[in-house]
Amino acid sequence: MRILVLLKAVPVVGTERLDDALRTDRSVALEANGNDEYVLEAALKLTEAHGGEVTLLSVGPPGAMDPLRKALAMGATRAVHVADEAMRGSCYVGTARVLEAALRRLEYDLVFAGADTSDGQGGVIAPALAARLGLPYLSYASRIEPAPDGRTVTIRRLRPGGYDVLEAPMPALVMGTQVLGEPRYPSLRGIMQARNKEIRTWTLADLGLDARSVGAGAATTRVLRAEPPAQRAGATIIREAPETAVAQVIDLLAARRLI
Amino acid sequence: MDLDLSPEHSLLRDTLRDFLANEVAPVIDEHERARRFPTEVVSKLGPMGLLGIPYPEEEGGAGLDTLAYAIAVEEISRVWGSLGIIVAAHTSLGCGPLHVAGTPEQKERYLVPMAQGKVIGAYGLTEPEAGSDSGGTRTTATHQGGPDGGVWILNGGKRFITNAGQAGTYVVTARTGTREDGSAEISAFILDADTPGFKVGRLEEKMGLHASATGELFFEDCCVPANQMLGPRGGGWRTFLQILDGGRISIGAMALGLAQAALDASTIYARERRQFGRPIGSFQGVAFMVADMATDVEAARQMVYRAAWLKDQGRDYGLAAAQAKLFASEVSKRATNDAIQVHGGYGYIEEYKVERYLRDAKLTELGEGTSQIQRLVIGRKVLDLRVV
Ligand SMILES: Cc1cc2nc3c(=O)[nH]c(=O)nc-3n(C[C@H](O)[C@H](O)[C@H](O)COP(=O)(O)OP(=O)(O)OC[C@H]3O[C@@H](n4cnc5c(N)ncnc54)[C@H](O)[C@@H]3O)c2cc1C
Numbered sequence: 001m002r003i004l005v006l007l008k009a010v011p012v013v014g015t016e017r018l019d020d021a022l023r024t025d026r027s028v029a030l031e032a033n034g035n036d037e038y039v040l041e042a043a044l045k046l047t048e049a050h051g052g053e054v055t056l057l058s059v060g061p062p063g064a065m066d067p068l069r070k071a072l073a074m075g076a077t078r079a080v081h082v083a084d085e086a087m088r089g090s091c092y093v094g095t096a097r098v099l100e101a102a103l104r105r106l107e108y109d110l111v112f113a114g115a116d117t118s119d120g121q122g123g124v125i126a127p128a129l130a131a132r133l134g135l136p137y138l139s140y141a142s143r144i145e146p147a148p149d150g151r152t153v154t155i156r157r158l159r160p161g162g163y164d165v166l167e168a169p170m171p172a173l174v175m176g177t178q179v180l181g182e183p184r185y186p187s188l189r190g191i192m193q194a195r196n197k198e199i200r201t202w203t204l205a206d207l208g209l210d211a212r213s214v215g216a217g218a219a220t221t222r223v224l225r226a227e228p229p230a231q232r233a234g235a236t237i238i239r240e241a242p243e244t245a246v247a248q249v250i251d252l253l254a255a256r257r258l259i
Numbered sequence: 260m261d262l263d264l265s266p267e268h269s270l271l272r273d274t275l276r277d278f279l280a281n282e283v284a285p286v287i288d289e290h291e292r293a294r295r296f297p298t299e300v301v302s303k304l305g306p307m308g309l310l311g312i313p314y315p316e317e318e319g320g321a322g323l324d325t326l327a328y329a330i331a332v333e334e335i336s337r338v339w340g341s342l343g344i345i346v347a348a349h350t351s352l353g354c355g356p357l358h359v360a361g362t363p364e365q366k367e368r369y370l371v372p373m374a375q376g377k378v379i380g381a382y383g384l385t386e387p388e389a390g391s392d393s394g395g396t397r398t399t400a401t402h403q404g405g406p407d408g409g410v411w412i413l414n415g416g417k418r419f420i421t422n423a424g425q426a427g428t429y430v431v432t433a434r435t436g437t438r439e440d441g442s443a444e445i446s447a448f449i450l451d452a453d454t455p456g457f458k459v460g461r462l463e464e465k466m467g468l469h470a471s472a473t474g475e476l477f478f479e480d481c482c483v484p485a486n487q488m489l490g491p492r493g494g495g496w497r498t499f500l501q502i503l504d505g506g507r508i509s510i511g512a513m514a515l516g517l518a519q520a521a522l523d524a525s526t527i528y529a530r531e532r533r534q535f536g537r538p539i540g541s542f543q544g545v546a547f548m549v550a551d552m553a554t555d556v557e558a559a560r561q562m563v564y565r566a567a568w569l570k571d572q573g574r575d576y577g578l579a580a581a582q583a584k585l586f587a588s589e590v591s592k593r594a595t596n597d598a599i600q601v602h603g604g605y606g607y608i609e610e611y612k613v614e615r616y617l618r619d620a621k622l623t624e625l626g627e628g629t630s631q632i633q634r635l636v637i638g639r640k641v642l643d644l645r646v647v
Pocket of ligand 1: 348352382383384385387389390391392418419420421422465468473622625626627628629630631632635647
């Protein structure tokens with residue numbers, strides 16, 4: 001089974017900041033998007049159990065190499081990194097265009113994507129890709145089970161209060177959730193093996209894409225302003241032992257007519 | 260010259276930081292308070308490859324280098340000194356002698372499971388009468404003929420042995436005879452924890468490193484098959500001293516990690532704590548303490564990493580390792596002590612952790628050769644004279 005995992009390199013959580021054009025500054029230290037590590041873990045477990053390989057696909061700045069190396073050390077087989085200065089400032093449509101072009105050059109039975117990213121609230125890349133590539137789209141997966149004959153995949157899709165069981169023919173695109181299970185730490189042996197794993201770097205030209213079709217110039221939307229969250233009133237911290245703390249919390253809530 | 264870490268070394272460091280913050284930090288206090296060995300934490304280290312970092316894969320190790328190992332001990336000790344010494348004693352002292360002197364069979368049987376982290380190792384050199392004077396071993400081994408080369412009968416005991424009672428394999432020295440010049444002939448032996456006649460005695464109540472085990476070993480007509488002699492007869496002491504040369508890099512790394520922890524805590528505290536209407540870090544008296552800590556820590560790191568690098572290059576590292584251990588351990592004591600000063604009364608309170616750093620750091624001036632012994636080693640090498 002060939003699983004392709006989409007991995008976005010995001011600023012280390014907690015260090016996010018905006019650049020002059022009000023876009024997320026990606027010149028800082030990057031790490032793998034948390035949700036992407038959960039689907040990577042699911043992909044690694046599946047290929048460990050059933051054989052096969054895991055290819056990582058990341059579109060992003062040079063700093064994406066570090067998270068890709070970590071993902072290779074966790075056990076992925078190889079990585080494809082699409083990096084091109086012309087992509088800077090791409091909107092979702094531009095990014096989806098690049099990912100689509102890369103996916104058309106790669107072989108896979110399943111594509112995995114994380115539920116969303118810590119530095120962008122779109123959540124649209126995965127469904128957009130499925131639509132552009134004509135792949136079945138299975139979202140909010142909490143469990144992923146390919147059929148032994150390799151023809152179909154079954155997932156549990158989370159919904160409020162329970163889950164649905166869905167089936168689709170492969171190849172398919174699965175958007176996974178954290179319920180899939182905690183990602184592993186790279187082992188030291190994994191770190192050493194990753195040294196010899198392939199990281200292919202593609203530019204827009206390699207993908208046959210016109211630089212003018214992506215990037216800030218081709219963006220369908222423009223950021224006008226970025227406002228920090230409104231200041232909230234100071235928090236009240238109760239440090240008593242639970243016996244007394246509970247009563248104090250109840251009093252506080254009651255005083256504000258919240259209970 | 261390239262002073263940047265390689266991508267592998269950086270990834271190792273970042274991975275360890277994540278692992279330690281998520282899986283280890285939350286359980287430290289309970290173990291320290293109960294003086295309990297962290298069996299569960301240690302059992303997670305093996306599968307990650309953290310209990311045999313510098314040994315080749317065919318010996319069960321992770322196949323990384325001494326620098327990677329030093330970084331790992333530094334990062335572990337930065338979070339938890341007890342775990343730092345457990346890993347350092349197991350790796351350098353427990354596995355080390357088998358790596359340098361073991362036969363292929365001995366490596367297969369003992370080193371592979373140890374480097375994989377399935378069995379913990381310990382190293383027994385120190386005795387009540389043989390501390391700094393490690394050649395003063397009183398433990399004896401006498402040969403008894405029989406099939407397969409016969410057996411050695413060990414009698415005596417060891418003191419202050421890290422991982423005592425937790426280890427499955429002990430590597431120990433014993434006197435196997437007297438040389439022509441009257442000096443002791445000392446050989447090394449590999450011992451299974453369940454060997455009849457072998458017993459772990461009292462575990463010490465220590466100033467620090469409360470979650471690590473330090474204890475006595477007793478041998479009473481303890482019968483060891485001849486094929487468990489490690490290295491040639493009479494070569495044990497040399498092997499053990501050679502191991503201490505390398506071990507000093509890891510004690511230096513442990514000292515460095517503790518000093519870094521002290522600096523980290525002091526930096527945060529000096530910025531946040533306010534007195535006289537301003538952060539205490541804005542008073543020169545406090546800022547200078549932090550500045551000295553930061554400078555010392557950086558110098559210690561360069562020395563520890565350089566000693567590791569020399570070893571990895573196959574170059575002579577004895578002097579560099581002794582200097583790194585001496586300097587880093589004295590930096591560690593100073594920095595952890597100053598961290599308490601920066602924290603004021605809060606530094607004296609357990610909750611703020613810095614008092615633990617000082618208690619743990621003190622050991623690095625004692626173990627694997629006291630500071631005086633390091634100065635002897637360095638003095639001899641620099642002067643090319645027998646300094647006593
Ligand atoms: C927590 C802990 C863990 C340990 N783990 C191990 C272990 O795993 N395996 C092991 O074999 N040992 C271990 N040790 C023992 C340790 O290596 C010894 O304690 C150390 O070598 C010093 O020996 P000593 O305690 O007998 O002190 P001594 O040798 O009695 O030293 C007392 C003082 O005299 C000084 N001194 C001695 N000789 C000289 C000299 N020639 N010139 C100048 N000054 C001198 C010393 O520096 C020191 O200040 C451990 C010790 C501790 C505390």
